Amino acid sequence: MTDESGRRRLGIMGGTFDPIHNGHLVAAEEARWQFGLDEVVFVPAGRPWQKRDVTPAEDRYLLTMLATARNPHFSVSRLEIDRGGPTYTLETLRALRDFHGADAELLFITGADAVLEILTWKDPEALLDTARFIAATRPEYDLGRLDLGRFGDRVSVIQIPALAISSTDIRRRVREGRPIQYLVPPEVAAYIDERQLYRGPEGAGGQDGSSKPSGAGQEAGDGD
Ligand code: NAP
Numbered sequence: 001m002t003d004e005s006g007r008r009r010l011g012i013m014g015g016t017f018d019p020i021h022n023g024h025l026v027a028a029e030e031a032r033w034q035f036g037l038d039e040v041v042f043v044p045a046g047r048p049w050q051k052r053d054v055t056p057a058e059d060r061y062l063l064t065m066l067a068t069a070r071n072p073h074f075s076v077s078r079l080e081i082d083r084g085g086p087t088y089t090l091e092t093l094r095a096l097r098d099f100h101g102a103d104a105e106l107l108f109i110t111g112a113d114a115v116l117e118i119l120t121w122k123d124p125e126a127l128l129d130t131a132r133f134i135a136a137t138r139p140e141y142d143l144g145r146l147d148l149g150r151f152g153d154r155v156s157v158i159q160i161p162a163l164a165i166s167s168t169d170i171r172r173r174v175r176e177g178r179p180i181q182y183l184v185p186p187e188v189a190a191y192i193d194e195r196q197l198y199r200g201p202e203g204a205g206g207q208d209g210s211s212k213p214s215g216a217g218q219e220a221g222d223g224d
Helices: 022-034 057-068 079-083 089-103 112-121 124-130 148-154 167-176 186-195
Strands: 008-015 039-044 074-076 104-111 132-137 155-159
Touching (some): 008 022, 022 039, 022 155, 039 057, 057 186, 104 112, 112 124, 112 148, 112 155, 124 132
Parallel strands (some): 008 104, 104 132, 132 155
C-alpha cells in the first residue's frame, strides 16, 4: 500500500532481539496491517550503546532471519550490525532515507520505552523529520507516563497483548531450564538450543565475542 503521495510505506522494526520472540513478530504484523506497510525490515541493533553483555550480533541476526523467513512481507537488514560502533537510530534512519530517497515513507517500530528514549536522546526534530514512530506496548502499560502526545501524529501507539512475552523472560526461562516453546518460533528455540545460548548467568557470552557463532552468516562480517 502506498501513502497519499504515492510513496511506499516501509516499516523499520528496531530492537536488540536478544532473542526475537513471538511478541515482536505479532507487533510487526499488526503494525503492517494497521499502517498499510508494504514491508517490515527488521534491524537487529549492532551494539546497543546503553547495554552491556548482549549476545553476539551474528547470533541475534541469524535468530531474526530464522524467525522472519516465512513471512514474505518481512526482511532483515544487517545495516546496524555491519556499521560497527554504538548503534544510534538517527544514523540508521538517515542511511535508509539516503538509500530509499523520497520514494518511501519510513515508520520506525519499537517498544514504547525505547521510542521515548530515542526521542529524548538528541535531535528529536531530525528524527521526527526522517520517520514516523510506532510505539508498541502491552495493553496494561501506563502510557500517561510516556507523554508521547507531545510529538503529535508523528508518534503512534499500538497495544499488543503478545508483548507480555519479553526477551528478558525468555533468557531467564532458558537459564532455568523452563520451556520456551510457543513463546518463540520453533526455529528460534532450536537455534538457542543448538548454540547453547542463555545457559550461563545473565551477562555471560556478551559483546566480547565469547559466544561467537560457528555457522552461516559469519563470512558476511561481524560488526562487534
Ligand atoms: P529495550 O530498552 O531493551 O526495550 C524496551 C522495551 O521495548 C522492552 O520491553 C522490549 O522488550 C521492548 N522492545 C524492544 N524492541 C521492540 C520491538 N521491536 N517491538 C516491540 N517491543 C520491543 O530496547 P532495545 O531493544 O535496546 O532498543 C529498541 C530499539 O531502539 C533498537 O533499535 C535500538 O537501537 C533503539 N534505541 C535507540 C536509541 C538511540 O538511538 N539513542 C536509544 C535506545 C534504543 P524485549 O526485551 O522483549 O524486546
